[in-house]
Amino acid sequence: MHLFFVDENQIESEFIRITGADVNHISKVLRLPLQEEILISNRQGLEYCCIIDSIDKDFINCKILSIEESNQELPAKIYLFQGLPKQDKMELIIQKSIELGVYEIVPVAMERSIVKLNSSKKDKKADRWQKIAESAAKQSHRGIIPRVHEPLSFKEAMKYAKELDTIIVPYEKANQAQYSKEVFSKLNNFNSIGIFIGPEGGFAKQEISEIEDLGASIVTLGKRILRTETAGLVVLSIIMFNMEVG
Numbered sequence: 001m002h003l004f005f006v007d008e009n010q011i012e013s014e015f016i017r018i019t020g021a022d023v024n025h026i027s028k029v030l031r032l033p034l035q036e037e038i039l040i041s042n043r044q045g046l047e048y049c050c051i052i053d054s055i056d057k058d059f060i061n062c063k064i065l066s067i068e069e070s071n072q073e074l075p076a077k078i079y080l081f082q083g084l085p086k087q088d089k090m091e092l093i094i095q096k097s098i099e100l101g102v103y104e105i106v107p108v109a110m111e112r113s114i115v116k117l118n119s120s121k122k123d124k125k126a127d128r129w130q131k132i133a134e135s136a137a138k139q140s141h142r143g144i145i146p147r148v149h150e151p152l153s154f155k156e157a158m159k160y161a162k163e164l165d166t167i168i169v170p171y172e173k174a175n176q177a178q179y180s181k182e183v184f185s186k187l188n189n190f191n192s193i194g195i196f197i198g199p200e201g202g203f204a205k206q207e208i209s210e211i212e213d214l215g216a217s218i219v220t221l222g223k224r225i226l227r228t229e230t231a232g233l234v235v236l237s238i239i240m241f242n243m244e245v246g
Helices: 021-029 089-099 119-139 154-161 177-185 205-213 228-244
Strands: 003-005 015-019 037-041 046-055 059-069 077-083 104-109 166-170 192-197 217-219
Touching: 003 119, 015 021, 015 046, 021 046, 021 059, 037 059, 077 089, 077 154, 077 228, 089 104, 089 119, 089 228, 104 119, 104 154, 154 192, 154 205, 166 205, 166 228, 177 217, 177 228, 192 228, 205 217
Parallel strands: 003 037, 077 104, 077 192, 166 192, 166 217
Antiparallel strands: 015 059, 037 046, 046 059
């Protein structure tokens, strides 16, 4: 069943009105007929099972059949602090991390980040990244659309992460496997979890030192060196499995 997102002001007691780009997507791309069942989310965890009641060129009216709370979200809010990667790797990271249950993605300009974004580029990138986030949230039937934060400096990211319950940092020079297992096994006890991932060049020594001072747990993900676009997804996969299956 297809999922779409709307704002609260589009929801009435018996009907929901879909507007914007989704109108064309439903009528011209998907070609969904009248009486087709679809899911509509209010972006805040409520899902409405609806049928398409009428189709206009500017809007689609959907009749509400039932309302349920979404069960697609992890019990903890996971914040991915991703060192800015080069090329289009960030788009892949956004898409896949949303499929794995991330709550918010924070791109971070670190010392060894190759990509440097000025103000205008930051705004354009943020807009595109948020659209990718919405598409990924629809595909994976999320109850919310995770926010992709505008890029922050490392210092700004540290200040933002300070408010979280715990922080974990995969680091290629960490080698305490048993300690890492214990860290991951205890994550179910926290409501908010930050994950810091370095860019292609890895973390600078000073960055690791500052994150440790913040109380972060430095962990290993195994003997192999993982790419920046792989490491965060591995951590998210472990957390998702432990919280939903393990």
